[in-house]
Structures are given as C-alpha cells and as structure tokens.
Amino acid sequence: MSLETTNALVVRTVDFSESSSIVTLFSRDFGKVGALAKGARRLKNPFETSLDLLASIRVSFIRKNRDALDLLTEAKLVRRFRPTRRNLRGLYAGYYLAETLDAATVDYEPLPELWDLADATLARFQTDDDVPRRLAAYEAGLLDALGEFPSTRFCVECGEELPLDSVKNPDRRVLFAPNEGGVVCARCRVEKQFFELIPTTIAAFRLLEASLALAGGDESAPFDEFSPQGRAAYRDLVGRYLARVLNRRLKTANFMRFIDSSRTPRPENAEAPETFETSTQSQNSPPTSESPKLRQSPQSAPSQERSSQ
Numbered sequence: 001m002s003l004e005t006t007n008a009l010v011v012r013t014v015d016f017s018e019s020s021s022i023v024t025l026f027s028r029d030f031g032k033v034g035a036l037a038k039g040a041r042r043l044k045n046p047f048e049t050s051l052d053l054l055a056s057i058r059v060s061f062i063r064k065n066r067d068a069l070d071l072l073t074e075a076k077l078v079r080r081f082r083p084t085r086r087n088l089r090g091l092y093a094g095y096y097l098a099e100t101l102d103a104a105t106v107d108y109e110p111l112p113e114l115w116d117l118a119d120a121t122l123a124r125f126q127t128d129d130d131v132p133r134r135l136a137a138y139e140a141g142l143l144d145a146l147g148e149f150p151s152t153r154f155c156v157e158c159g160e161e162l163p164l165d166s167v168k169n170p171d172r173r174v175l176f177a178p179n180e181g182g183v184v185c186a187r188c189r190v191e192k193q194f195f196e197l198i199p200t201t202i203a204a205f206r207l208l209e210a211s212l213a214l215a216g217g218d219e220s221a222p223f224d225e226f227s228p229q230g231r232a233a234y235r236d237l238v239g240r241y242l243a244r245v246l247n248r249r250l251k252t253a254n255f256m257r258f259i260d261s262s263r264t265p266r267p268e269n270a271e272a273p274e275t276f277e278t279s280t281q282s283q284n285s286p287p288t289s290e291s292p293k294l295r296q297s298p299q300s301a302p303s304q305e306r307s308s309q
C-alpha cells in the first residue's frame, strides 16, 4: 500500500453502494486506475463535484495490492466538463472521448502524452467551435499513442509506396486492411488473401495525416479544405479501425458521424449518450457488498483483451 497523487480524468463512475461509487480514472502518471470513492454518493460528500464524468482533477489514492480496489482519499477539481447548452457537439465528443479512453487504457500503464492530449482536447471541446478538428486530432493521437497509427502511404504487405500524391481526385478509392493496419497496393490485393478490406478514399488518409500533425501541435495542418465526402470517408474509416484496435464496438461512435455535419441533433433525438450511460452501468453491475476484491471486474477485462492482441 502506498499513497499516490496525480492528475486524472474521470472516464466512468458506477454506483457501488448507497453511499459509495467506483470511479475509473485515466491518470497521467499511472494510466488507468479503478478506485473506490467512499461517501461519494452522499449529499454532503468529501469529493463534491470533482468526480463528475470527464472532470479533470488532482487526486490522491491509496494504492492497494493486486486484487484489491484502490481507495480514493482526495480529489480536487481542476476543470469541470460542462460545455454550453449550444455546444452539443462538444458534449457528445466528450462522451466519445471517455469511452475510447476507457477502452484504450490499461491499469497502471501510463501514457502521459495521450493524457496531455485528452486533457487539452476536453478543454477545447467545451469552449471551441472547432470540435470536428479537435476530435480528429485526438483520434490520430490516440492511435499513435497505442502504436496503432496505420500505414497511410506504404502498402502494409509489400512495403511499396502507393502513388497517391500523383492522383488528382482525393475521392479516389483505396483499400485499407484493418487487421494489418494500413493501405494495400493493387498487386497485393490480388495476390494475397486479406481477412478484411475496407474500401475508403485517399482523402481519408490525408485527413488522418493532417490530424496527427495537429495532435503534435501543428496548427497549420490542413483539415478544412477537405470535401464533405472526404470527411465522411475519414469518419467511416476511423470509426471502423478504432473499433478493431480497441476490440469493441464503441457505443458513442454512431453519434460521431454527425459531428461534422451542420445538423446538430437535439438531445432528445440523440441516443448516443443515453445508450452509453445505460450500457456502461449494465456492463458493470455493482457488487452487492463492499468486498475488497474487485480488480477483476469488467473495468480491466476489455483492456486486457486489447493488450493481448
């Protein structure tokens, strides 16, 4: 047992008992941490609003041994996540970010660069009108941090560079092999048996490259110059590829298809966050008593699946 202090984002909370919650944190120094927050559900609680979903917090917790849940001792709010009522895109993009972080991260495996990107992205989501661009940068940075950023120019099978830059029309079709993690040239497409190939367009890969540059701080990276078709191809490609990389269907991904359109659905029509919250809870039906051996709960199972691939 040791007392640890770090910055963290709240990516999930589940009721645990009448008075307590289990919070899943993505922390800067320790990666994912699942911790018991005693008294968090009481009206007067020691954590106040710092354990709200997607809050950025400064947290202290007692790190228990392998099969016991960590115990939260202190949480101070650094920044709450509360986009304005007009900024529904930012709100839903935040839910999506929480779900992807929860799926992508592993207990006690820190990814500080991803943490910095996610924290900065959330701050942008609630103040910016630039949500699609910030979201794409986050996705590209996430893939990069996981070592899963795809090969966008070189055939993933033979290594040959595809002559994409000489193609005038960015909506021209290209094939992407999600399990191999990259584009496929015409010859390999004929000669090899790929388990799965996703038809996409050159624009989708150019957008992915621009998004990675933006994630790395290059604010001049082109993004807005792509056509709606190009952006739609990007969204489809990244949605499908992330589902493969994270080894799960993302409940909030469907909503992200509308993130780039001018039609921002109203809350009653947008099922994503509701579905997300209901199902995250049902996935994690809280135990009936405050037993200390919760580490094997579903919080860690999906990430183990991912890391075993």
Ligand SMILES: [Zn+2]
Pocket (backbone or CB within 6 Å): 155, 156, 157, 158, 159, 160, 184, 185, 186, 187, 188, 189
């Ligand atoms: Zn090839």
